[in-house]
Amino acid sequence: MIGRLNHVAIAVPDLDAAAAQYRDTLGAKVGAPQDEPDHGVTVVFIELPNTKIELLYPLGEASPIERFLEKNPAGGIHHICYEVKDIQAAKKQLETQGARVLGSGEPKIGAHGKPVLFLHPKDFNGTLVELEQV
Ligand code: CO
Numbered sequence: 001m002i003g004r005l006n007h008v009a010i011a012v013p014d015l016d017a018a019a020a021q022y023r024d025t026l027g028a029k030v031g032a033p034q035d036e037p038d039h040g041v042t043v044v045f046i047e048l049p050n051t052k053i054e055l056l057y058p059l060g061e062a063s064p065i066e067r068f069l070e071k072n073p074a075g076g077i078h079h080i081c082y083e084v085k086d087i088q089a090a091k092k093q094l095e096t097q098g099a100r101v102l103g104s105g106e107p108k109i110g111a112h113g114k115p116v117l118f119l120h121p122k123d124f125n126g127t128l129v130e131l132e133q134v
Contacts, residue, residue: 002082079128087133
């Protein structure tokens, strides 16, 4: 069901510093910050030859990243995102097998303008998994 690794998301305490580090120290292609109010984050995408890195920084009140950074003040890997062809079919199959979809359970439009959903980390080896329909 899952396809390519679309991105790895890293929560960071200082978005400008993290973006500069990827650009200047690691020599990566770093995009401009984008606000994603529906997800409570500001994101910077980093294009790698085979995948992307998504730097996440809290946006607005009750951002899910705020609490993560309280627990991990230096930042840390927040989630990984796999591509799927049909997000509704994926959701149905996962729920049939007992996996929990977070939030309302319905896909939201993600940072790339495509439907995404998140799966409970306790069902996936302690890893928050995002699925994105491509
Ligand atoms: Co993501």
